Amino acid sequence: MNNNLRIALTGNPNSGKTTLFNKLTGSSEQVGNWAGVTVAPVIARMKKRYTDLNIDVLDLPGTYSISPYTPEEAFARKAIIDQTYDVIINVADGANLSRSLFFASQLLEIGKPVVIGLNKADVLAQRGDEVDLDLLSRRLGVTIIPIQASKGLGLNDLVQAAIAASAQVTEAKEALSDEDRRSMIDQLIDQVMIRQHDPLTQTFSDRLDRIFIHPIIGLISFFFIMWGVYAFAIEGLGGWLSDWINETLFGEMAPAVVDRLVENYGLSPILGNFLDQALIGGVGAVLGFIPIIMLLFFLLSLLEDSGYMSRVAVLLDKYFKRIGLSGKSIIPMIVGSGCAVPGVMATRTIENVDQRRMTAMLTPFVPCSAKLPVIALVSVAFFPQSSWVGPSTYVLAIVTIILGGLFLKKVFRNVDESHFIIELPEYRFPSLLQALERMWDQAKAFAYKAGTIIFVMSVLIWILQAFNFSGYTQDATSSFLAFISGRLNWLLIPLGMAGWQLITAVLTGFVAKENVVSTLAVLLAAGNSEALSTGVLSNYFNPITAYSFLLLNLFTPPCVAAIAALKNELKEPKWIWRTLLFQVSVGYLLAMTVSQIGSLIVYGEPLPSWWIAAIVGIIYVVIILYLTRRRPKNA
Amino acid sequence: MFLSTCHNGYIGTITKIHGDDKVKRFLFSLGCAEGDEVALISVLGGNYIVGIKDSRFALDKSLAGKIELSQPGFRRRHRGMRGR
Numbered sequence: 037m038n039n040n041l042r043i044a045l046t047g048n049p050n051s052g053k054t055t056l057f058n059k060l061t062g063s064s065e066q067v068g069n070w071a072g073v074t075v076a077p078v079i080a081r082m083k084k085r086y087t088d089l090n091i092d093v094l095d096l097p098g099t100y101s102i103s104p105y106t107p108e109e110a111f112a113r114k115a116i117i118d119q120t121y122d123v124i125i126n127v128a129d130g131a132n133l134s135r136s137l138f139f140a141s142q143l144l145e146i147g148k149p150v151v152i153g154l155n156k157a158d159v160l161a162q163r164g165d166e167v168d169l170d171l172l173s174r175r176l177g178v179t180i181i182p183i184q185a186s187k188g189l190g191l192n193d194l195v196q197a198a199i200a201a202s203a204q205v206t207e208a209k210e211a212l213s214d215e216d217r218r219s220m221i222d223q224l225i226d227q228v229m230i231r232q233h234d235p236l237t238q239t240f241s242d243r244l245d246r247i248f249i250h251p252i253i254g255l256i257s258f259f260f261i262m263w264g265v266y267a268f269a270i271e272g273l274g275g276w277l278s279d280w281i282n283e284t285l286f287g288e289m290a291p292a293v294v295d296r297l298v299e300n301y302g303l304s305p306i307l308g309n310f311l312d313q314a315l316i317g318g319v320g321a322v323l324g325f326i327p328i329i330m331l332l333f334f335l336l337s338l339l340e341d342s343g344y345m346s347r348v349a350v351l352l353d354k355y356f357k358r359i360g361l362s363g364k365s366i367i368p369m370i371v372g373s374g375c376a377v378p379g380v381m382a383t384r385t386i387e388n389v390d391q392r393r394m395t396a397m398l399t400p401f402v403p404c405s406a407k408l409p410v411i412a413l414v415s416v417a418f419f420p421q422s423s424w425v426g427p428s429t430y431v432l433a434i435v436t437i438i439l440g441g442l443f444l445k446k447v448f449r450n451v452d453e454s455h456f457i458i459e460l461p462e463y464r465f466p467s468l469l470q471a472l473e474r475m476w477d478q479a480k481a482f483a484y485k486a487g488t489i490i491f492v493m494s495v496l497i498w499i500l501q502a503f504n505f506s507g508y509t510q511d512a513t514s515s516f517l518a519f520i521s522g523r524l525n526w527l528l529i530p531l532g533m534a535g536w537q538l539i540t541a542v543l544t545g546f547v548a549k550e551n552v553v554s555t556l557a558v559l560l561a562a563g564n565s566e567a568l569s570t571g572v573l574s575n576y577f578n579p580i581t582a583y584s585f586l587l588l589n590l591f592t593p594p595c596v597a598a599i600a601a602l603k604n605e606l607k608e609p610k611w612i613w614r615t616l617l618f619q620v621s622v623g624y625l626l627a628m629t630v631s632q633i634g635s636l637i638v639y640g641e642p643l644p645s646w647w648i649a650a651i652v653g654i655i656y657v658v659i660i661l662y663l664t665r666r667r668p669k670n671a
Numbered sequence: 672m673f674l675s676t677c678h679n680g681y682i683g684t685i686t687k688i689h690g691d692d693k694v695k696r697f698l699f700s701l702g703c704a705e706g707d708e709v710a711l712i713s714v715l716g717g718n719y720i721v722g723i724k725d726s727r728f729a730l731d732k733s734l735a736g737k738i739e740l741s742q743p744g745f746r747r748r749h750r751g752m753r754g755r
Contacts, residue, residue, distance in 0.1 A: 100700035100701055101696075101699075101700035131725055132724070132725045132726055133725065134702060134724050134725070135701070135702045135724060135725075135726070138700075138702070214699060215704075218699075218704060235722055235724065235725045236682055236708065236710035236722045237710075238712065241727070242712050242713065242720070242727070245712075245713065245715065245720060245727075246713060246715065249715040249716065249718060249720070249729070250715055250716065251715065251716030251717075254715070254716070346729075350715075350718050350720075350729040351716065353718065353731060354716065354717055354718075354731075357731075387697075455694060455730070455731060455733055455734040456718075456729075456730060456731040456733075456734065457697075457698075457701070457728055457729070457730040457731070457734055458728065458729050459701070459726055459727070459728055460720065460726075460727040460728065460729055461727075462727075
């Protein structure tokens, strides 16, 4: 027998493939209770507790049929046909047997060894339905192992069966026509299944749907649920923990230690300055957000696991249609409020290609967890008495998505012809363990990011601002960095701001958004973000321009990771460039509008640069009018 | 009679699915094809929540308008019986 095996996991969407995958390999890929959580294949080595062999497990996106409808189904199909594996474990959804068997019977014809894991056997039992697995197994000519992936039951048997099956020689069979296949499956189900419950009667899930999909009550509950999630993570417990880390740990304790080292233990002042500025100031300014990020992902994970996301998609479909999107666009946006990368990837479940592109272009406007430090910085420094800054960025994100959608709808023009259909999985109590795992993973990922990208950038920025052509300098304005970033200063003029430090912060923000805060902390020699808020920033901003600077950072393209994800989804270079141009323009225009009009309203006089801004504005108006002009269809 | 004109609780058999092949094929792979029993669970805000086989789906009005159901009284109790 072969010592190296590769097992592919296939099955219908939401049948539990990724749950099984995580159990088999000890991975923690994202799972959720909606169809299409896994959109890209993942591979990992199986844990040794199941077998001594070296087995790689390949988790494929779910598909209903070998004839694909959505891109992620097309991918699964390609992987299945390409056959880069030795044996298939087909995860059949016990709660949805006939549809699972339809797909299973297609798999049995392609000529690869197959084993079926009948998942959610507990749901069948709960309903009082019985399936004669022996008979079914004989009829299909395949081993069937009942499993409960979420609890890890039956997995050993399943793995052994897969290993045994991999040695079999199988041949491709002639494919049945879809109609014949269906009648075959229907007859088979009648023979092997004794039903106690009528699937067409009302269930508890149906009654919950009357609340959550109700056009009025549903909207109100959606608002309160989302508000609850963000308020608790950002303002509530998460905010409280984060404040402690920022103010006490990195604000007082850590700098005090460095001071002691310099004064009493002969630490070089340059090194002390480096520790204070680059490490505590740069990295520390960002690390404080770990509790918020952990809580946010914990709550989002609960939400995703409950089955609620599909309901939101239904609820919002009619509104999203008006701006050229699909109800399914809300899922990437909610996921994107944690991180834009999985958010952009989640657009793949949208069938219509234009709606998918538009959603991918608009999703990064949602403030993600990496943008929270930037929001907090401006909020604390310039609006300490008010609590509207954070929420206002979410409101602005919604407004921007609506306006952006309307604009893109005009540009795309042919998005009207699309149908909306989504499966509504049964609600379930979300797995706390899973949410905790996800939270822990995010914390690790964030700490890793702080230790690598943010740390390296902080160090790099510190070096560039501390040295010039003649060596170490105390005068940052003559440094390398001031020289380089100063070239781009003109970009900020229409926004009513100036300073090479600001340009640097924006640029490093494209690497990772948290860098905006760490860079400002390093450059303004503030030591930490607390000190940043107590004055240094006001040399560069008034409240209006500070808010404008915030928007510039929030609404321009998110970060390299998100841009890479966009590149993956949009594929054609033409669309990537358009997307980047669109996002840069939106961020810049928004910042410019707030600066100019805000100054005029609040301070009663226009900024000196008002006429430059007016020219930029007019150019954009012309471009927008040109792109959205009336044209005959299919021109 | 089309699904879009049915009232809550209506159970009927799909007699025809209108529209292009892509829509038909997709509905088919979800388990929704001619001869299948469909229950209209509820209509909420213009969305049609239906039970087909063991699943629940939400579809919009335009899609519901493409699914033609048998008149009442034609309900077939057993899956697997198809009238051709």
